[in-house]
Amino acid sequence: MISFFRRFFQSKIGLGLTLAFLVLIAFAFASGDVANNNTFGGVAGNDRIAVVGDDRIDSSEVNQLANSALRQVREQSPTTTMPMFIEQGGLEEVLEQLIDRYAIAGYAEKYGLRAGTNLVNSEILQIPAFRGATGEFDEAVYQNALRSQNLTDAVLRRDLADGLLAQQMLVPSLGAPQVPSSIARRYTALLRERRKGTIALIPSTSFAPEADPTDAQISAFFEENRTRYIQPERRTIRYATFSEADINTRVEPTAAEIAARYERDADQYAAVETRNISSFFVPTQDAANAIRDAVRSGTSLEAAAQNAGFSVSSSEGQTEDSLASVTSSAVATAVFATPRGQLAEPARSSLGWYIARVDNVISTLGSKSCRRNARDHRAPDGGKTRRRFV
Numbered sequence: 001m002i003s004f005f006r007r008f009f010q011s012k013i014g015l016g017l018t019l020a021f022l023v024l025i026a027f028a029f030a031s032g033d034v035a036n037n038n039t040f041g042g043v044a045g046n047d048r049i050a051v052v053g054d055d056r057i058d059s060s061e062v063n064q065l066a067n068s069a070l071r072q073v074r075e076q077s078p079t080t081t082m083p084m085f086i087e088q089g090g091l092e093e094v095l096e097q098l099i100d101r102y103a104i105a106g107y108a109e110k111y112g113l114r115a116g117t118n119l120v121n122s123e124i125l126q127i128p129a130f131r132g133a134t135g136e137f138d139e140a141v142y143q144n145a146l147r148s149q150n151l152t153d154a155v156l157r158r159d160l161a162d163g164l165l166a167q168q169m170l171v172p173s174l175g176a177p178q179v180p181s182s183i184a185r186r187y188t189a190l191l192r193e194r195r196k197g198t199i200a201l202i203p204s205t206s207f208a209p210e211a212d213p214t215d216a217q218i219s220a221f222f223e224e225n226r227t228r229y230i231q232p233e234r235r236t237i238r239y240a241t242f243s244e245a246d247i248n249t250r251v252e253p254t255a256a257e258i259a260a261r262y263e264r265d266a267d268q269y270a271a272v273e274t275r276n277i278s279s280f281f282v283p284t285q286d287a288a289n290a291i292r293d294a295v296r297s298g299t300s301l302e303a304a305a306q307n308a309g310f311s312v313s314s315s316e317g318q319t320e321d322s323l324a325s326v327t328s329s330a331v332a333t334a335v336f337a338t339p340r341g342q343l344a345e346p347a348r349s350s351l352g353w354y355i356a357r358v359d360n361v362i363s364t365l366g367s368k369s370c371r372r373n374a375r376d377h378r379a380p381d382g383g384k385t386r387r388r389f390v
Contacts (some may be wrong), residue, residue, distance in 0.1 A: 016179035049095065052102035052293050053110075057095075064150065066094050084227050108165040115164035118283060122352055123160050136311050137281070139351070143326045153350055272364040276316045276324075279356035280305055281349070288346035295343050301357045314333060314359070325352055 047059040070085050085091070124130060125137045129145055132138030146156065179187075213221075222229065253261075262269065278301060282288050287308065294304040305312050324332035327349040335356050338344040344356045 023111055050099055052099055053106040055102050055106065057102065061155075062095060062098065064155070065098055066091055068149070069094050081227065081230075087227065101166070105162040105165045106167065108169040113165055113168045115161040115168075115185060116158075120157050120160050121283070123164065124156075124351070132313060134311065134313055136313055137351075138313065139326045139349075140315065154368055190239075229261075272319065273336070274317045274319055274362045274364075275335065275358055276314070276360040276362075277318055277356050278302075278312050278314045278359055279354060280310045280312050281352040281354060282308070282310065282346075283352045285346065285348070285353055289353055291355055292343060295357075301343065301355075304354075317362075331356070 048056050048059040049059055049062050066082075066085075067121045069090060069187075070080065073080050073085060073090070089188055121337050125140070130137055130142040147152065282291065291304045291308055293302050294307075299307075302312050318335075320332045320336045323335060328347065330347040331349050331354045334344045334347040335358060338356075340361045341360050342358060344358065346353050346355055348354070
């Protein structure tokens, strides 16, 4: 560890490149492309790969970072597979970068540097990939972006915090760059150095073999370049199409069968309540209470938000479970306990205090009510009884 940091601080050019690369790693998780099926895996998620200070690097984290690196490589070379990526040394490079990132963050924390929750929140709010159609931060877009990259909120926050610690530790050292005198002498000597030489061009006809390759040579070349000749898996499917006209059997369900089917799928036909919400986040509880008091005293939510430097966004069709998944259970409970047209009590989520107004409440009748209103009616062609729901 000590030798690593000694070499790290002796080269200022390498120091700048390393800083840029660490920051790129921290933000790559939030702006990466869509996931791909060719991923790295095969070991348990709790297997320990390395230990850096008090932190352990598990195989799940290496797996996640290797898949992200493979997606970035495929932006330039779409045919690259995970075996090709590993064969070219990509996995070793990913692991070295991960160890370096943990080492720099641990070194920074050891000497009192910190990247707190509010600082990480401000970085998340500035990432364009998490903004909605209005140009403001959108919680739903944020959660969808995390799911598309197989990330969690905790993992993203750790990556951003490590990048911020690297900036705090490395950027000040670049303010007055200095290099050892031995390096400076060699560098300035290059400015006065001039060299002359000659080259010779040898055409391929002078050394290329004239005879056809042997079977052994072809087999050896194929084995060395096997990944270049692997075709994607293909499958042949046989299927038959038919319609109701091809089936002559008429099946009439009984009332007991209908009741049993509805009992089996009761959750699917249960009553559902959704709400349309206008909302925004504020960083502190005092700010949330001040806006709440202003709205309850007669100021509109939009005006109160604008006066405080925020903007209101709207979302429709929110259920209690969906709202809890993108904010918090406390926020969902407060919103669904509030009548239509009223301002919910401010509640805390992972990104701050949530201010929400319930614009509309939509309730959908469930299957049990449908069954209570069911009645029999006669079929017009012979008196068979069928069940109808209204």
